Amino acid sequence: MVTIFLCDDNSETVEKYSTLIKRTAEKHQIDIALSVFYSGESLVFHMSDTPDLPDIIYLDILMGKLNGINTAKQLRKLGCNAEIIFLTSSEDYVFDSFDVFPIHYLLKEETAQEKFEQVFLRAVHLSAGEEAKKFVCKSGASHKIISLKEISHYDINRGVVTVHYGKNEKFEYWMTLAELEDQLRGKDFIRTHRSYIVNLQYIAKFARRSVVLKTGESIPVGVTYEDKVKTAFMDYIVRINAEF
Structure with a gap:
């Protein structure tokens, strides 16, 4: 579902x-539950x-008062990891939308049926794969399963890794930074310092x-890592922008 x-x-x-969502879901035999809202305020209240x-939000x-960009920002602050697809009649806001990591931006009057289906199926695929985008960390008898989207960075001190996620939450466990790097390889994380690994999507400047x-936190970048971090971030931005 x-x-x-x-x-x-x-x-x-x-x-x-x-109608488009239901028709496309039926065509591809995808079981869905669809709910509609008529304002950003009502959506934020419902999801508080x-x-x-939700897995997907159009x-x-x-x-009105709370536009879609600000609605999405509030939802992300609440911890919403749904795949967001923006609908609009204007392209003027496309760059403003990057901060909330939407998967696409559909122009209401110019989106063909085929394009709508492509975006819908991609969103379904991404949401279905979300379980694979979890990070599992264990400390003794306790363990934590965290969505990678929620993790801003890791730091390590004397073998103790601290994962920073959600609303200023932390979890500590034992692991070497090299092991952690291997675990995060190919998942948009970059080592910035001998003691830090950062999620590329959280870099503001x-x-x-x-x-x-x-999140407002300042993370050190070692001299030997500086060029690699900047290159990785630019590659990430180019890849994200190419999806629009």
């Missing part, structure tokens, strides 16, 4: 996309206690010998 939320303040658009409920950008994360 794939849980999908559709949020748009225009009833005709809601009807149109509800259950941010992980979200209009141009809405580069400073002198450091990177500032979207």
